Amino acid sequence: MIGRLAGILREKHPPQVVLDVQGVGYEIDVPMSTFYDLPETGVSVALYTHLVIREDMHLLFGFLTESERQTFRILVKISGIGARTALALLSGLSVSDLHQAVVSQDSARLIKVPGIGKKTAERLLLELRDKLSSAVRGLSQSPIPITNSDDIINALLSLGYSEREADWAVKNVTVNGSLSDGIRQALQLLSKEK
Template sequence: MIGRLTGVLLEKRPPQVLLNIQGVSYEVDVPMSTFYDLPAIGAHVTLHTHLIIREDAHLLFGFATEMERQVFRQLIKISGIGARTALSLLSGLSVLDLQQAVAAQDGTLLTRVPGIGKKTAERLLLELRDKLDLAGVTFDKSTAILHGSDVLNALLSLGYSEREASWAVKQIPANTTVSDSIRQALQLLSKEKK
């Protein structure tokens, strides 16, 4: 098993990166949460990895944190959740967002992720309830979801993709007002495009 890779970042093509390790380049699929935190091309990077071997392919998945990798491993153990769906979940939600949704047993946050319907969300909530570390995780639905969805909807209506908008919303502190959140998100997204 390949558990960790450290090397020079050669290419970034969402959701895949190319990592050169002593002359051997590895194609690694990463969630968008990891992708957005990657340094510039040519910099050294370390990724926690998970290797899946199938008859037709060897698939390598990379994560910025050990916690992301652990959650990925829990997700792919669930019936009907493959590696691509797990990667999509971690791209659309942070580990904390996922923990909060499971703690609150609220599937609406999960159904915002492309490819996750109501039944899949319910199965995820049921299966993950005892598998994710939920100690100390609290969830105030009235503020967090409504606040995040207001900002997300505003960004989507301005023409940003769901991926860009979700990333920007996650960067903003939870106690920020909606109007300030939108302003900060727009500033973050304009910096990303440069």
């Protein structure tokens, strides 16, 4: 398995790039989130990679962050989600946006991604519910002070909690980090109460 490549970026043709690693040019498909953050051609870059071996070809996918690669690997394990669909999802949504859509069970957000229909979006929400947390743990997010608890309450209500439970959880949240951290802590508090 090829886990990481470092070399000179030689070509950029969305969604594919060519990375020259000591004279060998690797064609790598990347999500648009990675593509937009790549440097100009001729500059050194390192990509986390995932190799897919098929009967008729080998496909190499690259990512700037470990969380993107881990999310990609989680997505391709879901029935009916291939590598191209997983790449489209990561091109349309960041890892944290995808996680937020799963936490809030927001299928409309997933349907906006080309190639994702209503049934696929619902399957993704169901299958990813418990799986994306590990990919998001190491992700650095800009902290959003939790001064307005309405977003956390709305997320809990959409997950089926009562208004009383949601209010109780928000009052006991002590995290002053990102919104997703607040939601995560509220869910942990609620799971301990049941």
